[in-house]
Amino acid sequence: MTAKTGTHRTPPTVLVLGATGKTGSRVVARLRAWGTATVRAASRSGEVRFDWTLPETWEPALAGADALYLVVPDDPSAVGEFVRQAEASGVRRFVALSGRSMEKAGEDFGQGMVAGEAAVQATGAAWTILRPNNFFQNFDEDLWLAPLRAGRLGLPIGDMPEPFIDAEDVAEVAATVLTADGDGHAGRVYELSGPRALTFAEATRTIAAAAGRPIRYEELTPDAYRTELLAEGWPEEAADALGAMFALHRAGHTSEVTDGVRQVLGHAPADLEPWARGVAARGVWA
Numbered sequence: 294m295t296a297k298t299g300t301h302r303t304p305p306t307v308l309v310l311g312a313t314g315k316t317g318s319r320v321v322a323r324l325r326a327w328g329t330a331t332v333r334a335a336s337r338s339g340e341v342r343f344d345w346t347l348p349e350t351w352e353p354a355l356a357g358a359d360a361l362y363l364v365v366p367d368d369p370s371a372v373g374e375f376v377r378q379a380e381a382s383g384v385r386r387f388v389a390l391s392g393r394s395m396e397k398a399g400e401d402f403g404q405g406m407v408a409g410e411a412a413v414q415a416t417g418a419a420w421t422i423l424r425p426n427n428f429f430q431n432f433d434e435d436l437w438l439a440p441l442r443a444g445r446l447g448l449p450i451g452d453m454p455e456p457f458i459d460a461e462d463v464a465e466v467a468a469t470v471l472t473a474d475g476d477g478h479a480g481r482v483y484e485l486s487g488p489r490a491l492t493f494a495e496a497t498r499t500i501a502a503a504a505g506r507p508i509r510y511e512e513l514t515p516d517a518y519r520t521e522l523l524a525e526g527w528p529e530e531a532a533d534a535l536g537a538m539f540a541l542h543r544a545g546h547t548s549e550v551t552d553g554v555r556q557v558l559g560h561a562p563a564d565l566e567p568w569a570r571g572v573a574a575r576g577v578w579a
C-alpha cells in the first residue's frame with residue numbers, strides 16, 4: 294500500500310520543522326489529509342514551539358518523533374547538534390530540504406542546507422535529501438511578488454533557464470518519503486525540478502499573460518541588483534545571499550530538468566503556465 298491509502302502498521306509521528314513555511318505548511322496539510330501519520334507542526338509561533346536559537350525548545354519538539362522533515366536556517370551553527378539530538382531522541386527517518394547543486398554553493402549562500410545534508414548523512418538513521426529548484430511560489434508569496442505587482446522584475450540571471458517547481462510537488466515528495474514503508478528512499482538524493490526549463494524573462498511573460506497586464510523583465514548586472522536590494526531595505530547579508538544564489542544559477546548548475554518527482558511519485562511535476570493562470574484568477578498580481 295502507498296502512503297496515501299494507508300498501511301496496517303502503527304502510523305509514525307512526524308515532526309515537521311518550518312511548519313508555517315512554503316513546503317512545511319504543505320507537508321503538514323498533506324500528511325493530515327492522508328491520515329498516515331501523527332503530525333507535530335513546529336515553528337517559532339506554531340502548534341509546537343521550535344526555535345533554532347533556543348535549544349531548550351528542541352527536546353520538547355522532538356518528543357515521540359519517529360521521522361523528521363528538516364528545514365534548516367541560513368546559519369549552519371546549530372544544525373549538526375540538533376540532528377544529533379534528534380537521532381538520540383529516537384528519530385529514525387530524516388528528510389532534509391536542501392537545494393539544487395548545494396555542493397557547488399559559495400560561502401554566502403546555502404550553508405545551512407549544506408550543513409543539513411552533512412548532518413543527516415552522518416547519522417545512522419534512514420535519510421533522504423530533497424534538492425528542489427526555485428519554487429513557483431517565489432512569484433506569488435514573497436520573493437518576487439512585489440516586483441511583479443509593480444510591473445517590473447529585474448534580476449541578474451541572463452538567458453540561463455530554470456526549471457521552476459511547484460512547492461506542492463516538493464511537499465508531496467516529502468510526505469511520501471516521510472511515511473513510506475521500508476527503506477526504499479534511504480540514502481537517496483532527489484534532484485527535484487519542474488517539467489521544463491524557462492528563462493526568468495519567459496516566466497515573467499507567462500505570468501504577465503496570465504495576469505492580463507504588462508509586466509516586464511529587466512536584466513541587471515550583479516552590482517545593480519545588489520544596489521536595488523539595498524535600496525529596498527534588504528539587509529546586506531540577505532542581498533549577498535541572493536547574489537550568490539543567482540551566481541549559482543548563472544553558472545548553469547540548476548538549469549537541467551530532472552526526473553526526481555516522477556521517481557518518487559510516478560507522475561510528472563506541475564507546469565508553470567496552468568499554475569500561473571490559477572494564481573492570476575485570484576487577483577494576486579493585479
